[in-house]
Amino acid sequence: MVSDSQVLPLAPVRKSLLWLVAVAFFMQTLDATIINTALPAMAASLGESPLRMQSVIVAYALTMAMLIPASGWIADRFGTRRVFFSAIVLFTLGSVACALSHGLGQLVAARVVQGLGGALLLPVGRLSLLRTVPRSQFLQAMSFVAIPGLIGPLLGPTLGGWLVEYASWHWIFLINVPVGVLGCLATLRLMPDLRGDVRRRFDGVGYALLAFGMVAISLSLDGVAEVGLRQVSVLVLIVFGFASLAAYWLHAGRRADPLFSPTLFKVPTLSIGLIGNLFSRLGSGCMPFLVPLLLQVSMGYSPMRAGLMMLPIALAGMLMKRFTTRLIQRYGYRKVLVVNTALVGLTMASFCLTAPGQPLALHILQLLAFGAVNSLQFTAMNTVTLRDLDAGMASSGNSLLSMVQMLAMSMGVAAASAVLGGYTGIFGNAQPLDTLHAFQATFATMGLITLTSALIFWNLPPDARAVQPNPPEVSGQG
Structure with missing residues (x-):
């Protein structure tokens, strides 16, 4: 982070950057909650039971969990502007794909794409603030950015219910499109292109072990919920998931610069x-x-x-x-x-x-x-x-x-x-x-x-x- 002696009080460009990160955070948290009240309507449209729609939520959250550990390295390697722009594009394209889905499998796949973008929005936005905002003003800046994170869950369920009742469930995803387009334009104008000073090698083996462990354990729980996996498959996933996580910690103990x-x-x-x-x-x-x-x-x-x-x-x-x-x-x-x-x-x-x-x-x-x-x-x-x-x-x-x-x-x-x-x-x-x-x-x-x-x-x-x-x-x- 820059020191107070190097940076004058927040310039208009930094205030605009705060708004950009805050709006991206709002879009992410809104989308995480807006879908909950729409699940029964989505299930009826797709010919599914509303009690079996959990994979729509699990796919989004699990994809975010998988990508978050790599977000810092990705931003350092490719620059905050390019990664933030790509995150908004992925999130917007994933939203369009969700709205165009005709089956549960298509919808889950689209939510994965949406999660890939959502996972990078907050970490990369927070990193850009960490490296541009004076230390004395960082807490104030993060408090400002956190406000939309509270408003998103406040509006999400009600907005989702209103759109389902008076339009259709497809619009809970399509409303992201104009926001995403404006976000892309604002990113090119306002987001600084920051990179890490030291380009360390990415711990690909450790990341693969950690990601596989998380996916296997989550899918095994989904299998217990009768999404089509047999009991033997569930047991195999659980064993492989925990074995993969254990292997990661053994691997991390031997590596000089592990993910965690x-x-x-x-x-x-x-x-x-x-x-x-x-x-x-x-x-x-x-x-x-x-x-x-x-x-x-x-x-x-x-x-x-x-x-x-x-x-x-x-x-x-x-x-x-x-x-x-x-x-x-x-x-x-x-x-x-x-x-x-x-x-x-x-x-x-x-x-x-x-x-x-x-x-x-x-x-x-x-x-x-x-x-x-x-x-x-x-x-x-x-x-x-x-x-x-x-x-x-x-x-x-x-x-x-x-x-x-x-x-x-x-x-x-x-x-x-x-x-x-x-x-x-x-x-x-x-x-x-x-x-x-x-x-x-x-x-x-x-x-x-x-x-x-x-x-x-x-x-x-x-x-x-x-x-x-x-x-x-x-x-x-x-």
Whole structure:
């Protein structure tokens, strides 16, 4: 990052760069949430069951998780302007391909292309700010860029429901096209062409091992959800996935410049934070997928109404940010995360009591409670994971955290789909009441998984507290 003595206060060009990165971040986070309320309509159009549409979400999140570890090297090698421009082009072309899809396989393939672009937008945009904005103004710049990351999930479900109800599901992808065209033009004009000073060799073997491990484990969970894989194939994928991840860490221990050095895990808060992120997000990460499905499939909500019902989660999450720092400063990370993880699990499990005919106010209160504790959870997990990293480890640790977040999202949706599929087999799906019982059991199970992850955070140092007055968000996932 440039020093304060080298750079004058933010010039108009840097302010424009902030807007460019912020809009790209908004486009990415909007697309990650806008699809949730559209899944039943998409399933009907493609001739699929709405309970088997998880691969549309998993493909996008898993592709992002795979590419994030390579994003820094790609930007250093080819330059921030070229990579950012290519990311917007890929994201836009993937959006068009999604809208033109006539089958689930085509849609999943298009989401992979979209994920390739989305995975590079935030890391490369953040890198361009890191290298152009003065150190004293970097936190302010990142806070500005983070605002669209909060607005995207706020608007996404409602906008998706509105487009499905009054136009068609194809428009949830086509709205990206004009934004993408303007983004390409702005990138050529505003994005600096920055490259790394040292061109290190890319750890291709390590990347292949890591990527294969993530894909194999996620696909094995998708296989349990009955997407066509036999039980033997699921077992083989699980074994090969974990073997590939183990092989990566052995490989990384022998290499001078691995993607992620095993020495990172010598920092207790990082290792505990990463493991806690993975397991707690396995549960809570499936909620944006499960809740709109429950409301539409089992309770008869329209797409628009289901989207509006997601607003309390986002609003409560934004309001909770004001109290997060004070809670962590007063009680410390360990107490906050142990208690709050349990609360996240319990609020998730409370959705097993949801049934038609209940007062609307009760459902809104339930969603507000989940949004508040979930927001506190994400912020606390993110900041404790990176708080003790020195300058040499910060970039690598942040990339690893981003990868774990996206991996947990894909695995969480796949796991929830597997659980829902299992309970659907028990209760049946002939009547809406049958699927309601399957949903209720799924919420209870995923809530229990989240509840047990509180034990991981018990291992945090008891004296770890927030030191900054406003801990920055480290990614768009919390």
